[in-house]
Amino acid sequence: MDGNFMSDQWVEIGRADQIPTRGARLVRIAGKQIGVFKTAGGEVFALDNQCPHKKGPLTEGIVHDTGVTCPLHNWVIDLQSGKARGADEGCVRTYRIDNRDGRLFLSLAE
Amino acid sequence: MSKPKLVVIGNGMAGARVLEDLFELAPDMYDVTMFGAEPRPNYNRIMLSPVLAGESTFDDIVINDLDWYRDHDVDLKLGVAVDGIDRDAKIVRGADGEETPYDKLVLATGSDPFIIPVPGHDLPGVITFRDLDDVDQMLTACKSGGRAVVIGGGLLGLEAAHGLSKNGMDVTIIHLMDTLMERQLDQPAGYLLEKELSNRGMQVLTKANTEEIFGDDKVEGVRLKDGREIPAEIVVMAVGIRPNSALAKTAGLDVERGVLVDDSMTTSDADILSVGECIQHRGACYGLVAPIWDMCRAAAGKLADAEGPMFEGAEVSTKLKVSGVDVFSAGDFADGEDREEIVFRDAARGVYKRLVLEDDKLIGAVMYGDTADGAYFFQRIKDAEPVEPDERETLIFGQSFAGGAPVDPMAAVAALPDEAEICGCNGVSKGKIVTAIGEKGLTDIDGVRACTKASSSCGTCTGLVEQLLALSLGDAFDANAVKTMCGCTDLGHDEVRRLILAKELKSVPAVMQELNWKTSCGCAKCRPALNYYLLASWPGEYVDDAQSRFINERAHANIQKDGTFSVVPRAWGGMTTSSELRAIADVVDKFEIPTVKYTGGQRIDMLGVKKEDLPAVWADLNAAGMVSGHAYGKSLRTVKTCVGTDWCRFGTQDSTGLGIKLEKMMWGSWTPHKVKLAVSGCPRNCAEATCKDIGVVCVDSGYEIHFAGAAGMHVKATELLCNVATEEEALEYCAAVMQLYREQGWYLERIYKWADRVGVDKIQAQIVEDDSNRLKLFERFLFAQRFAQDDPWAERATGGVAAHEFAPLEPVAAAE
Ligand code: SRM
Ligand SMILES: Cc1cc2nc3c(=O)[nH]c(=O)nc-3n(C[C@H](O)[C@H](O)[C@H](O)COP(=O)(O)OP(=O)(O)OC[C@H]3O[C@@H](n4cnc5c(N)ncnc54)[C@H](O)[C@@H]3O)c2cc1C
Ligand code: SF4
Ligand code: FES
Numbered sequence: 001m002d003g004n005f006m007s008d009q010w011v012e013i014g015r016a017d018q019i020p021t022r023g024a025r026l027v028r029i030a031g032k033q034i035g036v037f038k039t040a041g042g043e044v045f046a047l048d049n050q051c052p053h054k055k056g057p058l059t060e061g062i063v064h065d066t067g068v069t070c071p072l073h074n075w076v077i078d079l080q081s082g083k084a085r086g087a088d089e090g091c092v093r094t095y096r097i098d099n100r101d102g103r104l105f106l107s108l109a110e
Numbered sequence: 111m112s113k114p115k116l117v118v119i120g121n122g123m124a125g126a127r128v129l130e131d132l133f134e135l136a137p138d139m140y141d142v143t144m145f146g147a148e149p150r151p152n153y154n155r156i157m158l159s160p161v162l163a164g165e166s167t168f169d170d171i172v173i174n175d176l177d178w179y180r181d182h183d184v185d186l187k188l189g190v191a192v193d194g195i196d197r198d199a200k201i202v203r204g205a206d207g208e209e210t211p212y213d214k215l216v217l218a219t220g221s222d223p224f225i226i227p228v229p230g231h232d233l234p235g236v237i238t239f240r241d242l243d244d245v246d247q248m249l250t251a252c253k254s255g256g257r258a259v260v261i262g263g264g265l266l267g268l269e270a271a272h273g274l275s276k277n278g279m280d281v282t283i284i285h286l287m288d289t290l291m292e293r294q295l296d297q298p299a300g301y302l303l304e305k306e307l308s309n310r311g312m313q314v315l316t317k318a319n320t321e322e323i324f325g326d327d328k329v330e331g332v333r334l335k336d337g338r339e340i341p342a343e344i345v346v347m348a349v350g351i352r353p354n355s356a357l358a359k360t361a362g363l364d365v366e367r368g369v370l371v372d373d374s375m376t377t378s379d380a381d382i383l384s385v386g387e388c389i390q391h392r393g394a395c396y397g398l399v400a401p402i403w404d405m406c407r408a409a410a411g412k413l414a415d416a417e418g419p420m421f422e423g424a425e426v427s428t429k430l431k432v433s434g435v436d437v438f439s440a441g442d443f444a445d446g447e448d449r450e451e452i453v454f455r456d457a458a459r460g461v462y463k464r465l466v467l468e469d470d471k472l473i474g475a476v477m478y479g480d481t482a483d484g485a486y487f488f489q490r491i492k493d494a495e496p497v498e499p500d501e502r503e504t505l506i507f508g509q510s511f512a513g514g515a516p517v518d519p520m521a522a523v524a525a526l527p528d529e530a531e532i533c534g535c536n537g538v539s540k541g542k543i544v545t546a547i548g549e550k551g552l553t554d555i556d557g558v559r560a561c562t563k564a565s566s567s568c569g570t571c572t573g574l575v576e577q578l579l580a581l582s583l584g585d586a587f588d589a590n591a592v593k594t595m596c597g598c599t600d601l602g603h604d605e606v607r608r609l610i611l612a613k614e615l616k617s618v619p620a621v622m623q624e625l626n627w628k629t630s631c632g633c634a635k636c637r638p639a640l641n642y643y644l645l646a647s648w649p650g651e652y653v654d655d656a657q658s659r660f661i662n663e664r665a666h667a668n669i670q671k672d673g674t675f676s677v678v679p680r681a682w683g684g685m686t687t688s689s690e691l692r693a694i695a696d697v698v699d700k701f702e703i704p705t706v707k708y709t710g711g712q713r714i715d716m717l718g719v720k721k722e723d724l725p726a727v728w729a730d731l732n733a734a735g736m737v738s739g740h741a742y743g744k745s746l747r748t749v750k751t752c753v754g755t756d757w758c759r760f761g762t763q764d765s766t767g768l769g770i771k772l773e774k775m776m777w778g779s780w781t782p783h784k785v786k787l788a789v790s791g792c793p794r795n796c797a798e799a800t801c802k803d804i805g806v807v808c809v810d811s812g813y814e815i816h817f818a819g820a821a822g823m824h825v826k827a828t829e830l831l832c833n834v835a836t837e838e839e840a841l842e843y844c845a846a847v848m849q850l851y852r853e854q855g856w857y858l859e860r861i862y863k864w865a866d867r868v869g870v871d872k873i874q875a876q877i878v879e880d881d882s883n884r885l886k887l888f889e890r891f892l893f894a895q896r897f898a899q900d901d902p903w904a905e906r907a908t909g910g911v912a913a914h915e916f917a918p919l920e921p922v923a924a925a926e
Contacts, residue, residue: 011921011922012921012922013919013921013922014919014920014921014922018914018919019914019919020656020657020914021657022631022657022658023656023657025914025918025919026918026919027918027919027920027921028918028921029921036919039631040630040631041630054671055673056673057669057673060661060664060665060669060673061634061661062634062637062638062657062658062659062660063657064629064630064631064632064633064634064637065629065630065631069633069634071660071661071669072669072671073167074169074634076634086175088169089149089150
C-alpha cells in the first residue's frame with residue numbers, strides 16, 4: 001500500500017481499538033513513518049515518528065496525559081502541537097486524524 | 111512612575127548571575143531586557159565537558175530555564191546579538207535591527223576562543239570548544255569515528271580530548287610547551303598527567319608547533335613545523351580565549367585586553383557595567399567562574415544601590431574535569447629563591463603533591479592523584495596565615511592530619527569559615543548555604559539546590575551540603591527525609607509502597623486516585639515505578655501494565671540509538687553448548703544481524719535487530735532451548751561464574767553449578783533496579799563476585815555470601831552478609847536478600863544504594879539474625895517466582911502476547 005496515497009486524501013489507517021490506550025502504533029504511508037498515539041482518555045493523535053532531538057522513535061515512548069516521553073533521552077513531546085515541552089526546543093510535524101465511529105482516518109495535507 | 115530600564119548583553123554565566131544576584135537584592139527595581147546571542151536559555155558552560163564526554167546531558171546543565179525569565183519578567187531576546195551601542199542616545203541595537211533604550215547597561219559578552227591563524231584554520235572540520243553548538247559539532251563528527259587532533263594541551267584542550275576519546279575517536283593532543291597545562295601544573299604533575307592520558311590511548315605531542323591544517327575542502331590533517339603530519343577528520347582548536355570586548359571598543363569605552371572596570375565593575379561610562387570574561391580588572395583578565403561570581407555580586411550591589419562587597423581581584427584554583435584523573439592547583443607555585451617547597455610522592459598510587467611557601471605562608475599548591483585536600487589548601491592560601499613550625503611536618507597530609515588526629519567530617523565542616531567555597535561549579539559559599547537554610551526554612555538537599563544551586567551541577571559537594579544541613583538543623587535534618595517520587599505526587603517512595611499495601615491498591619489508576627496524584631495519568635518517572643511496586647506487592651494478582659514500562663521491558667529487547675534492538679539470550683551461569691552456538695550463528699545469518707558481541711556479562715549479544723523481526727528471532731532461539739536473558743530489564747540479569755571444582759586446581763566448591771542454580775531460581779524476577787550476581791570458586795575470585803549486587807565466594811568451609819557491591823558509575827566492594835556451610839543455605843540466603851530488596855528498594859535504586867540507605871546492619875538483622883524472617887522472605891520470593899518464570903520471548907514469539915507491539919498498522923484504503 002505504501003506510496004500510493006495522494007497528499008490531500010484521507011487514508012483509513014485502522015481502528016482505534018488496535019492502538020493500546022496510553023500507547024502507540026506505527027503506520028507507514030507514502031514513504032513516511034507516522035506514529036499514531038492514544039491517550040488515557042481515548043483521544044488519538046498522529047505525528048512524525050521522529051523525535052526532534054535525535055530521531056528517537058516516539059511510538060516506543062511512554063504516553064502520559066497528552067504527551068509522550070521519548071525512549072532515547074526522555075524529551076517530552078506534546079501530542080497536540082508536536083512541540084517539545086519544558087526547556088527543550090524542537091517540533092515534529094503533526095497530522096490531522098479523524099475518529100469516525102472507531103475507524104481512524106489520517107490526512108497528509110499540511 | 112515607570113521603572114528604570116536595565117539591559118544586559120550576554121546571556122551567559124555572568125550575565126544571568128548578575129540578574130539572579132540583583133533580584134535577590136532588589137526584585138522589582140528595573141525593567142529588564144536580556145540579549146543572548148545563543149538560541150537557548152542560560153546553562154552551565156563549564157559542564158559542556160561532561161556533556162561532550164557523555165557523562166551529562168544538556169538538560170542537566172541548564173541553569174535558568176525559560177520559565178525563570180518569564181517568572182522574573184525578563185524580556186529575553188534569545189538568539190539576538192547586539193550589534194552596537196549608542197551611548198549618547200542610550201540605546202542598544204540588536205542584529206534584528208530593533209533598538210532598545212537603557213538607563214543602565216551590563217556587558218557580559220564573555221570571551222571568544224582564540225584561533226591561531228595558520229593556513230587552513232578556516233577549513234570545515236576545524237572546531238572550537240566554547241558553546242553547545244561546538245559540542246554538537248564534535249559529537250556529530252564522532253558518529254563516523256576516525257581521528258581527531260586537539261591543538262592545545264590546557265584545561266579546555268584536555269577536556270575536549272578526553273570527551274572525544276570517550277566517544278571513540280583516536281585522539282592526538284598537540285601542545286606547544288613541554289608540559290601539559292603548564293600554566294596550572296608544574297612539571298612532575300604534568301608528566302603524570304601525560305602518562306595517564308597516554309595510558310588511555312591518547313597520543314600527546316609536546317613541544318609541537320602547528321604549521322598548517324591541510325585538506326582540500328575539509329580538514330584532512332595537521333602538519334607540524336618539524337614536518338610531521340597527523341591525519342585527522344576534525345581539529346579542535348583550544349589554544350586559549352580572548353576577552354570579547356569589540357562591542358565595548360566600538361562604543362568608545364576604555365578597553366585594553368578586556369573592558370576596563372573598577373572595583374564596582376563600572377566601566378569608563380558610569381551607566382555601563384561589565385562582568386565576566388570580557389573584563390580587565392587591575393590588569394588581570396579571568397577565565398574561570400569563581401572570580402566571576404564575586405564580580406557579579408559587586409555589580410548587582412552597584413545596580414541595586416546597596417552596600418556590599420566590592421570586587422578586589424581573586425585567587426583562582428583549577429580542577430581538571432576528566433573523570434578518573436584528579437588534578438588540582440591553586441596560587442603561585444613557581445620556584446623562587448626565597449621560596450620553600452614541601453613535596454610528597456607515592457609512585458605506587460601515582461600521587462604527587464607539592465606545596466610552596468613564602469615568608470612562612472602557603473602561597474601555592476599542586477596536587478595530582480589525590481586532591482581531597484584541594485579546598486583546604488586553597489583556603490589556607492587565601493587566609494594567608496603563617497604555617498607554624500611544628501605544622502610543617504604534617505601540612506602536606508592535609509586537613510585530616512591537622513591537629514594530629516583525624517578530624518571528624520562534621521567538625522571539619524563546622525570549622526570552615528563562612529566564605530569557604532562549598533560548591534565550586536556554582537560558586538556557592540558556606541555562608542550563603544547556611545543563610546539560605548535559616549531564612550528560607552530549607553530542610554533537604556533539594557531545597558538547597560533550588561535556592562542556592564549548590565550541589566546542582568556535578569554533585570561532588572553533596573556530602574558537604576548535607577553536613578551543613580545537619581549542622582544547621584541538628585536532629586531536625588534527616589538525610590533521607592522524604593524525597594518525592596516525581597512532580598506528580600508529594601509522597602515519597604516509602605510512603606507509596608506502604609500505602610499500596612495498607613490500602614490494598616491494586617492498579618495504577620487506583621494508586622493515582624487514592625493517593626491524590628496531581629496529574630491525570632502520571633509521567634514517565636512514576637508510572638514504571640508504580641507498575642513495579644504493584645507487581646512486587648501483589649504477585650499473581652496484579653496485571654502488569656505494559657504501557658507503564660519503558661520500551662525495553664515492553665519489547666523484551668534493548669532499544670539502540672537507531673531504533674533497532676539487541677537480543678541477549680540467557681547463558682545459564684555463563685555456560686553454552688555447541689548446539690546453542692550453532693543456533694545463534696544461524697539466527698545471525700538468517701536475519702542478517704550486523705553485530706554479534708560477547709557482553710561483559712559472559713554471554714552473547716546480537717545487535718541491530720529490526721523490531722519486526724524480534725518475534726521470529728526469538729522463535730528460532732526458543733527452538734534451540736534458549737530464553738530471554740532479560741538484558742533489558744530491571745530484573746535479574748546475569749549470574750557470572752568461574753569454572754570452580756569442575757576444572758580449576760584451586761576450586762573449593764562447584765561454583766558453576768551454584769551459579770546455574772541461582773540463575774534458574776531467580777530468572778524472570780522483577781526488581782527495583784537490575785540485579786547481577788556472580789559465584790567464584792575460591793577467594794581468587796575470577797568471577798568478580800565482590801563487586802556484584804549479590805556475590806558468593808566459595809571457601810573450603812562453605813560459602814561467603816556478599817551483597818551491595820557496584821562496578822558501574824560507582825565502584826564499591828561488597829559487604830559480607832555472613833558465611834554459610836551448605837549450597838542449600840547459600841541459595842536461601844541469596845533469595846532472602848533479593849526479596850528484602852524487592853520489598854524495600856526504591857525504584858531505580860541498586861542494591862548498594864538500598865543497603866546504604868537502610869543500613870547493612872539492619873539487613874543483616876533481618877536475614878542473618880532472624881531465622882524465621884529469612885525463611886519467610888525466601889518463601890515469598892519463591893511464591894512470586896511462580897508467576898514470573900514464563901519466558902517472555904516464547905509468550906510473544908509463539909504465544910500471541912502483545913502482537914500489536916511488533917507489527918505496524920496496515921493502512922486500509924484511501925477514502926474520499
Ligand atoms: C551489553 C553490555 C556491554 C557489553 O557489550 O559487554 C551492556 C550494555 C548496556 N549497559 Fe551495562 N552492559 C553490560 C554489562 C555491564 C557491566 C558489567 C557486568 O555486568 O559484569 C556493568 C558494571 C556492573 C554493574 O552493573 O554495576 C554495567 C553497568 C551499566 C550501568 C551502570 C549501572 C550503575 O548503577 O552504576 C548502566 C546504566 C544504568 O543501568 O542505568 C548500564 C546500561 C547499559 C545499557 C542498557 C544502556 C542502555 O540503556 O541502552 C546498555 C545496553 C546495550 C544493549 O542494548 O545491549 N550498564 N554494564 C553488557 C551486558 C551484560 C549482559 O550480558 O547482560
Ligand atoms: C568547555 C569549557 C569548560 C570550562 N571549564 C571550567 C571549569 O572547570 N572551571 C571554571 O571555573 N571555568 C571553566 N570554564 C570557563 C567558564 O565557562 C567561563 O569562565 C564562564 O562561562 C564565563 O562567563 P561569561 O558570562 O563571562 O561568558 P559566557 O558564559 O561565555 O557568556 C557570554 C555570552 O554572551 C553572549 N554574547 C556575546 N556577545 C554578545 C552580543 N554582542 N550580544 C548578545 N550576546 C552576546 C555569548 O553568546 C555567550 O552566551 C570552562 C569553559 C568551557 C568553554
Ligand atoms: S555498553 Fe555500557 S559502557 Fe558501553 S556505551 Fe553502553 S552503557 Fe556505556
Ligand atoms: S531522540 Fe528523543 S529525546 Fe533524544
